[in-house]
Amino acid sequence: MSESTVPSPSDEPRRSRSTAIGAAACVLLALPFLVLGPYLLDTKGRVELLCEPGGPCTLTRAGWLTRDEVGRFTLDEIQGVTLERTRSARRKSVPIFRPELETARGKFPLFSQWATDEAEAVRAEEQVKRYLAAPQAGSLELVRDDRRASLRVGGAFTGVGALLLVFAGWLLVRTRAHRRAERVGAPPG
DSSP states (O other), X not given: OOOOOOOOTTTSOOXXXXXXXXXXXXXXXHHHHHHHHHHHHTOOOEEEEEEOTTOOEEEEEEOSSOEEEEEEEOTTTEEEEEEEEEEOSSSTTOEEEEXXXXXXXXXXXXXXXXXXXXXXXXXXXXXXXXXXXXXXXXOEEEEEEOOHHHHHHHHHHHHHHHXXXXXXXXXXXXXXXXXXXXHHTSOOO
């Protein structure tokens, strides 16, 4: 016959230690999400070309968190605007378009992402050409905002990281309850 043994409290794994390890693991798991989330939120998806009457023109790129000035161009530096055309890498038969500002310093895209709507890209190109034809006639404000995708992805990463931190906090609260119960010798409530 076999004897039934009842494990002593010292043989059982300590719940407080296991819960604390789980909390530390959640914090470590949250760190990549909390680093990548803001990084993805700050993808420079908004492009603005602002020109004063007679110049200069300022090209800026902005994410949800920061804004960077790409360059300030005098009218003498601006050589024109072109419309780049290519084929989509995903769907070979779909053409994509992006206007680019040609300057003495190089080409600068006026859209952060390629557009599938040719009319939209042509409108932006024509708007810049009209300004360059008569820069004294008025100002130019060209804005293209492609930040929605970065908001979804970056927001999701940041949200998951925040939820993991909340869960780690809850585990730490449970760790305290387990430690009190272990000191008293009663199961936690």
